[in-house]
Amino acid sequence: MTTAAETVAAGDGGPLTTGDGTPLKTALARATRRARIKALLLVAPLLLFVIVTFAVPIGQMLYLSVYNPVFSDNMPRLSSWLRSHEVSDVPGEAAFEALALDLKDARKNRTHAQVGTRINYERSGATSLFKSTARKIKKIKGPPYKEQLLALNSEWGDLHLWTVMARAASPHTSAFYAQALDLTYDATGNITRAPENRRIYGLLFQRTLFLSALIAALCLILGYPVAHLLANLPLKYSNLLMVMVLLPFWTSLLVRTTSWITLLQSQGVLNDLLVSVGILGDDGRLELMYNQWGTVIAMTHIMLPFMILPLYSVMKTVPKDFVRAARSLGAGPVTAFLRVYLPQTVPGIGAGVLLVFIISVGYYITPALVGGSSGQLISNQIAFHMLQSLNWGLAAALGALLLGGVILLYWLYDRLVGVDNMKLG
Amino acid sequence: MSMPPHATMFERIWRRLYLAFCAGVFLFLIAPIIVIVPLSFNAEPYFTFTRDMLALDPDGFSLRWYDRLLTYGMTAPDAIRDGAWWADAWANSQWIHAAKNSFAIGISSTLIATALGTLAALGLSRPEMPFRRAVMALLISPMIVPMIISATGLFFFYSKAGLAHTYIGIVLAHAMLGIPFVIITVTATLSGFDRSLIHAAASLGASPVTTFRKVILPLILPGVISGALFAFVTSFDEVVVVLFVASYDQQTIPLQMWNGIREQISPTILAAATILILFSIALLTTLELLRRRTERLRGLSG
Numbered sequence: 001m002t003t004a005a006e007t008v009a010a011g012d013g014g015p016l017t018t019g020d021g022t023p024l025k026t027a028l029a030r031a032t033r034r035a036r037i038k039a040l041l042l043v044a045p046l047l048l049f050v051i052v053t054f055a056v057p058i059g060q061m062l063y064l065s066v067y068n069p070v071f072s073d074n075m076p077r078l079s080s081w082l083r084s085h086e087v088s089d090v091p092g093e094a095a096f097e098a099l100a101l102d103l104k105d106a107r108k109n110r111t112h113a114q115v116g117t118r119i120n121y122e123r124s125g126a127t128s129l130f131k132s133t134a135r136k137i138k139k140i141k142g143p144p145y146k147e148q149l150l151a152l153n154s155e156w157g158d159l160h161l162w163t164v165m166a167r168a169a170s171p172h173t174s175a176f177y178a179q180a181l182d183l184t185y186d187a188t189g190n191i192t193r194a195p196e197n198r199r200i201y202g203l204l205f206q207r208t209l210f211l212s213a214l215i216a217a218l219c220l221i222l223g224y225p226v227a228h229l230l231a232n233l234p235l236k237y238s239n240l241l242m243v244m245v246l247l248p249f250w251t252s253l254l255v256r257t258t259s260w261i262t263l264l265q266s267q268g269v270l271n272d273l274l275v276s277v278g279i280l281g282d283d284g285r286l287e288l289m290y291n292q293w294g295t296v297i298a299m300t301h302i303m304l305p306f307m308i309l310p311l312y313s314v315m316k317t318v319p320k321d322f323v324r325a326a327r328s329l330g331a332g333p334v335t336a337f338l339r340v341y342l343p344q345t346v347p348g349i350g351a352g353v354l355l356v357f358i359i360s361v362g363y364y365i366t367p368a369l370v371g372g373s374s375g376q377l378i379s380n381q382i383a384f385h386m387l388q389s390l391n392w393g394l395a396a397a398l399g400a401l402l403l404g405g406v407i408l409l410y411w412l413y414d415r416l417v418g419v420d421n422m423k424l425g
Numbered sequence: 426m427s428m429p430p431h432a433t434m435f436e437r438i439w440r441r442l443y444l445a446f447c448a449g450v451f452l453f454l455i456a457p458i459i460v461i462v463p464l465s466f467n468a469e470p471y472f473t474f475t476r477d478m479l480a481l482d483p484d485g486f487s488l489r490w491y492d493r494l495l496t497y498g499m500t501a502p503d504a505i506r507d508g509a510w511w512a513d514a515w516a517n518s519q520w521i522h523a524a525k526n527s528f529a530i531g532i533s534s535t536l537i538a539t540a541l542g543t544l545a546a547l548g549l550s551r552p553e554m555p556f557r558r559a560v561m562a563l564l565i566s567p568m569i570v571p572m573i574i575s576a577t578g579l580f581f582f583y584s585k586a587g588l589a590h591t592y593i594g595i596v597l598a599h600a601m602l603g604i605p606f607v608i609i610t611v612t613a614t615l616s617g618f619d620r621s622l623i624h625a626a627a628s629l630g631a632s633p634v635t636t637f638r639k640v641i642l643p644l645i646l647p648g649v650i651s652g653a654l655f656a657f658v659t660s661f662d663e664v665v666v667v668l669f670v671a672s673y674d675q676q677t678i679p680l681q682m683w684n685g686i687r688e689q690i691s692p693t694i695l696a697a698a699t700i701l702i703l704f705s706i707a708l709l710t711t712l713e714l715l716r717r718r719t720e721r722l723r724g725l726s727g
Contacts (some may be wrong), residue, residue, distance in 0.1 A: 035553040042548025045562060046604065048542040053601040055565055059576035064581070155531045222450045243709065244455045250705040251458055252662045252711075254682040255698040259457035261686065262464060262472040262695065269460060272473045333436060339452060362571020364665055369686050379573040386577050388670070399574045410569050414558070419565045422609050 051235065062403070065396035069171035070118040074111040075102040083171035087162050088188075094158075096146035100137065107134040121391060122164045122175055122185065122309060129155050160187040177395035201381070201398065208378045212360035218306035218354045220298045223352065224345075227311035234321070241347030249305035257369050260298040264288040264370075290372030298366050307352040310417075349418040358409045362402060378402055458702060465490055465695035472692065474529050490696040494520050495691065520697065523681040530592065531660040531676060534599035538656040541600070542607025543649050547641070549608070550615040561608070568605035575602070576669040590672035598666045603656025610655065614648025614719070647719040649713055658708065 072079040077098035085091065104114040116130025133152055140148045147158045163185065167173065178184065178191065182199040186192050193199070226245070230238045248256060255365035263269050266285045270303040288294060318341065326336040364379035371380070378398060385395035413419070432440075440548045468487040469475050477485025497503035498519035504510050515521060548554055549561060566576060572592070577597050588594030618641075626636040642649075662715070664679040671680065 020596075036555050039548045039551040039554040042551075043545045043554070045488065046545035046564060046622075049541055049602060050564055051569065053597050054570075055577065056565070057582035058570070059578075061574075061578040061581050081627070164596065221451070224445060225449045226447050230442075241451065246709055247452050248458060248704065248713050249431075250658065250678065250709050251696075252682075252701045254458060254662070254664065254679050254686070255461070255701050256472075256700050257684060258459045258682065258694055259497050261690070263457055263460060265472065267471075267473060269464075269473050276631075298465060301453065301457065306448075333439070357570055362573065364571070366571045379571055382577065384448065386580070395577060399577060403574050404570060406569060406571060410562070410566070414562055419562050420558075420612060422565070423475065 003275065004178070015035060022381070039401075052292055058403070061396055062400045063396075064392050065176050065394075065400050066173060067171055068118060068176075068393050070111075070114050071165070071168035072171045074106050074109070075099075075169075076116050076163075078102045078165070079169040082166045087159075087166040090157050090159055090162055093144060093146050097143065097150055099156075100140055100145045100149060103130075103134050103137045106130075107137055118168060119161070119164055121179070121394070123158075123161055125155065125162075129153060129161075129170065163187065163189045163196075165247075172301055173393070175398075176393040179394055180397040181399055202378075204378050204381055205401070208361060211292065211299075211375075211377065212357050214296060215299050215360050216305055216307075216356040218296070219303050219356050220349065220353055221299070223304055223311055224349075227308045227315055230308070230312050231315035231318075232306035245305050245308050249309075253302065253365060256371075257298055257366050260294070260301065261370060263287060264294065264297065265290075292371070292375040294370035294372065295367045295375030295377070298370050299360060299363060301368060304354045306355050310355065311345065311348040312352040314345055314351070319342045329342060347417065351413070351421075354409060354413045354416065357411065358406060361409070362406055461695055462699050462702065465692060465699040466576075467692055467695075470692060472695070484501060486600050487707055493691075493693045494696045494700075498522070511621075518668045519676070520678070523676050523678045527661055527679075528675040530595050530675070531657050532661045533592075534603060535653050535657040537596070537600035538603035538607050539649060539653040540651060542604045542656075543611050543645075546608050546611035546615060548613050550618070561612075565576060565605045566607050567602050572602075572665040576665045579666060580669045590675070592675060594670055594674055595667060598670065599660035599663055600656075602660045602663060602666070605654035606655035606659060607649075608641075610652035611645060612646045616644045618644060624640045647715045651715055654708055654712055658705075 010158070018024060018027045075098075078095065081091075081095050081098045085095070103112060106115055110136035112130050113127065116127040119130070133149070133156070136152055140152075143336070146249045154324065155161065159354065167175065167189070175185075178200050182194045183191050183203045184194045184198075230241055230245070233241070261268070266287060266289070267269075268289070270288070271280070275282055280286065305313035322340050322344070323336050326340040328334070329341065361377075362379055363377060364383060367375050367377045368380050368383070371377070379402070382395050382398050384401070385391045437638055440506075460520065463478070464474070464490065466486040467475065468485050475485055476567065479485075493517055498511050499517045501510070501513055504513070509714065519549065524603075545564065549557060554560070568623070574598045578579065580595070583589040583591075622644075624638055625634055626640045627633075631639065662679055664677075664683050667677050669681045671677070677702070682694055682697060685691070685697075
């Protein structure tokens with residue numbers, strides 16, 4: 001495979017050389033380099049593909065969380081005035097002149113609503129302010145601009161509005177991260193915590209982490225005994241039972257979500273069963289769908305194979321003799337389990353819990369369909385801002401925070417388990 | 426694995442509890458999938474068992490939801506079922522349209538993912554591969570990064586690149602999502618691969634391409650096929666990217682189901698789900714046969 005294989009040793013004590021006289025060291029280094037390049041070339045097409053269709057799009061999307069040129073592009077005069085002046089009070093005529101002229105252009109280019117929306121992210125009421133002013137801006141033909149604009153709408157004299165516009169004058173912004181972290185700029189431009197009733201994202205992150213941890217814990221509790229059973233049964237039984245783990249794994253996610261809806265909704269199979277048996281009254285039907293319960297139950301079902309499979313592959317390798325030896329040396333069943341068996345399965349527990357947690361934290365489909373409003377996770381909020389409120393900067397900021405967390409967990413997974421040890425089926 | 430005769434009372438009870446618990450978990454795993462099948466034959470538009478169904482009265486069952494699956498979206502669903510009717514179904518039925526899309530997108534993205542993934546796995550499993558761990562982590566990451574983030578990234582990227590609402594865009598995205606599975610399964614197969622076979626082939630005068638075709642590929646084929654199956658299922662089941670970058674023309678089965686669940690949930694969904702369950706049983710069987718074949722090959726080669 002390599003030229004080094006054709007090496008001929010020079011037997012007279014001088015440096016070893018190959019047949020054509022190059023030193024052996026050089027020839028070997030060249031051969032290794034060639035082998036490295038060959039390996040790299042095999043990987044290169046895929047690497048390029050993943051970078052183009054995955055890494056670059058995500059990078060570009062995340063850039064939106066710090067870059068929003070809507071205001072600075074469409075209000076150029078005012079932006080340049082704001083960039084060169086300190087706004088500590090409502091500014092004077094020069095700024096209002098720039099504002100009026102920019103609004104006229106924005107009205108002509110039909111961009112005034114966009115600009116208003118950008119300011120509205122940080123100060124509510126700005127969208128209608130920009131729209132209504134732009135509609136009447138033609139009436140203002142000359143100075144004094146400040147007086148006339150204030151006469152059109154007294155909100156233009158609000159200092160908070162001006163500090164927001166001053167920050168928006170630069171296309172680079174930290175506003176979206178501030179909002180994603182439940183922080184806000186007060187009227188004078190200092191960062192403070194958002195008022196209690198508007199701290200939604202912190203709560204949402206907390207809920208996402210809590211529910212993911214709960215799902216991972218439930219999967220571990222349900223999956224550990226099953227994996228143990230599968231690993232210890234004779235192969236012909238365990239293969240059969242394994243099908244019951246793999247079939248859900250291979251069944252479409254939407255199918256499984258649909259089945260949980262049919263099973264758990266208030267007119268569904270489970271409630272009907274409980275009512276007909278007489279455990280529940282007809283008016284006491286359990287609300288198991290379209291709330292946190294729905295998310296937790298359906299996701300535990302979906303994640304369970306991701307817990308059982310790594311646990312099983314680790315338990316398969318644990319020698320049965322160890323527990324027997326512990327028992328014969330006098331350990332009780334509990335001690336033998338806790339001190340001998342459990343420690344040997346820790347790699348499987350780590351792999352399963354981390355995998356389930358990582359996947360749950362970013363889950364979107366199931367919570368969106370069965371979570372109601374109390375079972376929504378952070379991904380659902382990202383989708384909401386992407387598709388409905390169209391606040392892409394905030395969606396990107398929330399996405400960046402989520403991605404940061406997932407990468408951290410992924411790094412931990414690689415450290416503890418190793419990505420190349422991941423097993424499927 | 427029965428209990429030894431010296432087992433204590435406590436151990437016997439404990440073992441019963443343990444088996445009962447496991448049975449409960451298996452029920453939890455499989456019941457939601459089983460229960461949907463009879464419900465799809467419901468004669469009434471309900472999601473629960475009617476009295477007639479429980480009494481096993483034939484009137485309680487019908488194929489109406491399967492029929493609806495076929496006719497939904499057709500221009501003349503009530504016409505006589507002749508050749509023209511079937512042509513109408515093939516051209517206009519929404520579920521058939523979605524199924525055609527799902528298969529076309531699934532197969533194309535699987536081909537891309539399998540070709541690129543197998544090639545890369547060959548490189549990654551060479552001992553000389555530099556930055557192996559980092560490259561591997563990057564290539565597996567599409568599986569780990571939340572789908573919503575990949576989808577939003579593609580949403581912006583595709584609208585700039587003119588790939589939004591195109592088949593190519595979705596095929597590329599699905600190929601990207603399927604790649605980690607191909608990498609994982611193929612590298613796993615290669616880890617048990619005897620590299621001296623390559624040297625033997627080379628020393629007997631085979632070119633690298635011949636060695637790949639005649640020696641490497643036949644041995645890793647089961648891994649490649651199961652990776653391809655994973656990639657296909659990933660694409661076949663994917664809804665978030667489709668939701669973000671597809672238009673009506675590229676509607677797939679999962680998207681059709683998603684819309685069905687969100688908007689007008691009817692037992693038609695259950696009929697579709699039943700067909701998908703049969704499909705996944707077929708896939709699982711294929712995979713199991715492949716696994717047995719690998720084991721047999723491994724067993725023969727020593």
